[in-house]
Amino acid sequence: MSLQRVLTGITTSGTPHLGNYVGAVRPTVRASREPNTQNFYFLADYHALIKTGGDPVRVQRSTLEIAATWLACGLDPDKVTFYRQSDIPEIPELTWLLTCVTGKGLLNRAHAYKASVDKNNAAGEDPDAGVTAGLFMYPVLMAADILMFNAHQVPVGRDQIQHIEMARDIASSFNHLYGEHFTLPEAVIEEHVATLPGLDGRKMSKSYDNTIPLFAPKEQLRKLIMGILTDSRAPGEPKDTEGSALFQLYQAFASADETAALAKAYADGIAWGEAKQVLFERLDREIAPMREIYDQLIQDPARIEKTLKAGAEKARAIATPFTARLRHAVGLRPLDQMATQKSAKAAKVAAPSFKQYREKDGQFYFKLVDAQGELLLQSEGFPSPRDAGQAIADLQQRGEPGLATLGERVKVVGERAKVTDALRFFAQNPL
């Protein structure tokens, strides 16, 4: 299995609720512990400006809350790259490069933008009334988030699938014009995670005002749960699990055995008040230890700021050289480095190079040789030319950190200093 880069972001426009926890935070923290993955998790605060226009205090507060939530739920910032989008100036820069290869028609078809236009049309308003260019550009900013780190997998909710498809389209357009710079990302949807119902039975969502904040103080959590909408069946009357918000919430937290036991209690006519108490206790059992950490973190924003700054440094170690390569690719080049045909040819001759080949075992290999033809790196077999090509692209784009992440699959054969020089050559002389 080759190393998979997993990336996802959460927009910093609100207070995390149980739906965010079950749908996004819990699965990503779990995924970050999987072997063979490299994880990028970030706070999408540029995206928040699109949704919260004119509420700076809320954006800042939400950034703190979401960062604290991720950390309290067990994300280890030493194991993953955990950062804030707006700490990476290369992201808006990439957004522009991508904007210039994105069809306006593609963006016209984005669900979120179309929904706003439809709403205006239905109300007899100007189609673009109240629609900012930010909303229109949302998918391009999101593509920049993903493509900057060449993510393979992007865990998201169903409502985001179209955005990942657009990121693929945009990446293909760029690659077609300027060479293979971007990996085509894929959405990862947690099939078995049901969307969580809110207090009123509809999908739990800020926009319905039916959420249960993940880290509501214990007493408030109890009160909110007691307010979940149920039918009017009396104690002793059998109850339906089907369509019961209370039951679905329980299921998202409980084991299969616990869930079966509650189903039986429903059939036996458990009183709603009692069922709510069962739900409260089960939720609180999972949440209480995390709540304690969360409350401490929230008291110490300076510590979170430091964690995010350290994450930004890690992220920029990739983003800065990669953006330099992309700038060069599109023609944003220093004028004292004009490529004359002669020097381009000379550089080619004196350059280290990757050679890709297939062995009798049917697998795909590559090696790196320096300008003198000396062998520096030797790969193991890869199942497909695409996998081998991806590993080469990693080494060319990321240099030594790329070598570190490939681990066992690429052996250093030559002198270490020569390897370092050769890899540096690729970073400094993008194709």
Ligand code: TRP
């Ligand atoms: N648009 C996503 C949401 O609202 C958040 C987001 C922004 C994101 N950039 C991303 C998710 C990149 C995955 C990858 O849920």
